[in-house]
Amino acid sequence: MRSNLNISIFGLGYVGLPLAIKLSNYFNVIGFDKNKQRIKELKNFLDKNNEISSEQLKKSKLKYSSNIKDLKNSNIFIVTVPTPVTKSNQPDLKSLLLVCKEIGKIISKGSTVVFESTVYPGVTEEICGPQIKKYSNLIPGKDFNLGYSPERMNPGDKAHSVDKITKVVSGDCNKTKLILKKIYGKVNSDRIFVAKNIKTAEAAKVIENTQRDINVAFINEITKLFKKIDINVFDVLKTAGTKWNFLNFQPGFVGGHCIGVDPYYLAYLAKKKKTESNLILSGRKVNNDFPIFLAQYINNCISKKNKILVLGLTFKENVTDLRNTKIIDLIRSLKKKGHKVCVNDPYAYQKEVKKMNLKLTMLSKKEKYDTIILAVAHDNYKKLNYSFFNKKLNKNGKIFDLKAIWKNKKLPKKIEYIIL
């Protein structure tokens, strides 16, 4: 039996689409996206983000629209639009404000607006609520309600999809909390944690990602130190990992639009509230500088004007997402040092790569390189074998395995294998 709740979801990206598909199994759901091309593709059963298969799209009861008028019968609005940072790393709430304006024009009394986009504590009630009020003349907490339910999805990670993990919900009153508990509980077998209030839920989300950023920064920092004293960081981590409370983090690039962005939201709030964010911002600096350190390190190990093949360009393994990828910083830095750099990525879309002034190289191409850098641990690369390296690398070639994925692989003797 389908309920009388009419749900609309604003923003059908990595977060919005999987959620909309799941919710549409139980409720009437319209997925809204301002990107008409995205709507057209979804109607043709194509999710370019590779999160939802065409079979799932075909089976789904989800309706799509890019016309706001189609949402006027909605009584639950869920917002999953991007919350990036500006060039100067300040929160960019443009999309959020625009959506609130649109909702304000169509919302009716008794509705609930739930935000899933990552923000700093206070945004839902102090910025979004008043913006909806401005365009609707309805009062938040009286004429309509506000909720916040942070998203924890991890692109490319099928083990932690929205139906398998605990979902935090919060609202401006007990009734809102109960409605959200009921809605989200349907899709994840009632694994719901009700946060004390909206600000607490907003804060919890932003610190989850900031904590990860800081932990990776620590490992990146010690990686630089251990290189100087010639010990291998992965060996050190394996050794330290035998202690019961040592946390498992690995060196690497922190890109994407979450871990590398959300700490700036927290730092912005700290500045606004006149408190410190030294640790948060130094974590950001260490992680932003890491590709430059790697380029310098690789440059010191190879001869001048090398022909280099970089494997992987997306911001993490097994995803198509190129947003804020740090591999681009590595490539630019190596190019500046005079090397010829080619890049391969089986997941990235050529059209998106073009916007970065790059062109993807096919591995099938008969071309040899002086150096191969494994930058992203895509599953395809884990399978590469002896004959691939033999074919692709020149005599006395070097492999830099930044993710240590080939550590136990038999490699041609004439090739030097370097891990962090």
Ligand SMILES: NC(=O)c1ccc[n+]([C@@H]2O[C@H](COP(=O)([O-])OP(=O)(O)OC[C@H]3O[C@@H](n4cnc5c(N)ncnc54)[C@H](O)[C@@H]3O)[C@@H](O)[C@H]2O)c1
């Ligand atoms: N992707 C993740 O892993 C992840 C995880 C947790 C939280 N989040 C947060 O969730 C939010 C969404 O992230 P995402 O990765 O899904 O973004 P995304 O870019 O993949 O998708 C956002 C979608 O919103 C649409 N959109 C933008 N402005 C709009 C508007 N005014 N009206 C309607 N549609 C609009 C875009 O066209 C796009 O399709 C962000 O706040 C992000 O920080 C993302």
